[in-house]
Amino acid sequence: MSAAKHPRCALSVNVNKVALVRNTRHLGIPSVTRAAELCLAAGAQGITVHPRPDERHIRASDVAELAALMQNWPQAEFNIEGNPTHNLMDFIRQYRPHQATFVPDTVDQFTSNAGWTLPQDMAVLRPLIAECRALGVRVSLFMDPRPEMMAYVAELGADRIELYTETYATAYGTPEQESVLAGFVAAAQAAQAAGLGINAGHDLNQDNLTRFVAAVPGLQEVSIGHALIADALEVGYAQTVQGYLAAIARAA
Template identity: 45%
Template sequence: MTKLSVNINKIATLRNSRGGNVPDLIQVAKDVQRFGGQGITIHPRPDERHIKYQDALDLKSVVHTEYNIEGNPIAKFVDLVLKIKPTQVTLVPDAEDAITSNAGWDTIKHKAFLQEVISEFKANGIRTSIFVDAVPAMIEGAKQTGTDRIELYTEDFAKDYAAGKGDASVKPYRDCAIVANAIDLGINAGHDLSLDNIKYFKENIPGLLEVSIGHALICESIYMGLDNVVNMYLNKLK
């Protein structure tokens, strides 16, 4: 079964919009795990517009499944991850002012930088993953950095699938998964995956270990309830 890690950034966004502690991010993380979620993902950004660095520290004691911290490995982020030592760190090349992640790493151009960062994380017992576009050369480049996994950036798939493009929407990702499997790289995926497209994606990606889903899952939960939606994803990922 492909594991489901729930990104709770949007919970923090809602909390921050009014100040105070409603909704309670820590309680939501506990509840997601109680409902069957197999991991918690956060993506703190330098401006702390949703997840605050203190949230990342506070979550360490309550995440008993898999704790995945995403972000651009600037010095402040690296220090935070080394202090927490989560299960996994996912490296994302987002600009400080980016609304959301919108591109994967050029693993060839940034090979030396990624090698340096990854070696430090792995020396501290933290599994590493690199956010990449569905380009075989970037998958092969990722292998050279020493990373344990890649995370396929799935926005293009989601758009093409919604447009009815069927197999053409998933083919680049399937091709990259075949490459990753051949060179012993673990495969994660995320961005714009939803209840509408997750089953099709999962069925067409060999060796898919984990998906990280936040925006769609939280939006769907507004209508159908968090417990119900988490379990709907789990059923589709079997």
């Protein structure tokens, strides 16, 4: 898949939580592919999935169906994230999405909660990044906002980082908001200086998104799942996606 281009920060919708609800019954509803299609029709520029080995939400069959769906949306990007030492690379080799986001979670981890530690993880990551690049797949590393790590990411040959934004989301609306945000700005500046692209995700929502997009330089993509799907339960996919796109646009 060739990489799509977007004039401003792109919105990639993570549909894991749709699969989580679906998996509580054996009826096939709600449909993950239908959710993705409705989000794309509403203007989302990408779809993200995180297929874990235990298939507690996204299943291998979902990845196959979404890869097929994305062929009908050439202007949008497909991002598959996960731990490349678990099951992620099998999906990357088979479907060759636009982007592979490497996340250092454990098999039974509740949710992603930390970025890679460099240089300690470099030996494991280097050949896997090289393989993705050889397949024509862009690589993004899930990283904490630590400026000193960015040169290591570039040395590994990754294309982008995804800033882990939970600390910003927790601090939003508190006296610590701007000081925490400054840490993300510094990390993004270091990433830019190292020649890296910048993504972000985790606990971003319609309230805190605009300030983050406005402040963080070079932000190319936000991946949002939990809050977006929760909002969609109340007002539907289309209105929710349009709300997040408006939050991004207000940052301009």
